[in-house]
Amino acid sequence: MAGPTIDFWQSRFDSGNLPWDRDVSNPQLKQWIDAGMIHPGTSVLVPGCGRGWEVATLAAHGIKATGVDYAPGAIAACQAMLQSEGLDAELIEADVLNLQLASPVDAVYEQTCLCALHPDRWRAYADQLHSWIRPGGQLFALFVQAVSEESAQGFVKGPPYHCDIHAMRALFPSQYWEWPAPPYPRLSPKTGFDELAAVLTRKR
């Protein structure tokens, strides 16, 4: 299978080499919560949750958070954070490309899971997102802008793989997803890769 393997990610957690990890929750998530766009009682899935800063933030706000990651080191780190903060959230150790939910969630918070997957996997992942979110539910997305010299020449380079907005429109077409009008907020985290923040609504 093209792209990074579970061993690649687990080795990152084993060595503590986590260049994507911002050591805090993404401020955009807090903004969405403060704006009432994600409120207590709603169910939110966080695929590729890593150490789980955002899972913890959601749980701290009374949101039914579920973190998913296939690296045992990520799940262990997330579990430890939740425990140390006395927070409650469900954690699932699974491959996002195989995960089936018993019932759909109100929303998905997508942060750096898509860009962690080789683009050959993007269609399958987008289909998973569509299947997890109930009709009328939302996809809170941070699309990582990882343009590189190589990607500018046509090479597929990552992770992180560049989530060009045109590719995102093709992955989440307007037939199935309602898009907000641009421009989208652009974040510049210390990880070095900007993110475009967009909230999509599943139409059907």
Ligand SMILES: C[S@@+](CC[C@H](N)C(=O)[O-])C[C@H]1O[C@@H](n2cnc3c(N)ncnc32)[C@H](O)[C@@H]1O
């Ligand atoms: C770049 S890290 C981002 C972690 C977290 N979202 C953050 O922003 O700190 C990507 C995460 O996705 C997980 N991941 C990658 N491919 C996955 C897959 N197919 N299924 C489940 N988790 C996956 C990795 O183990 C890793 O924890």
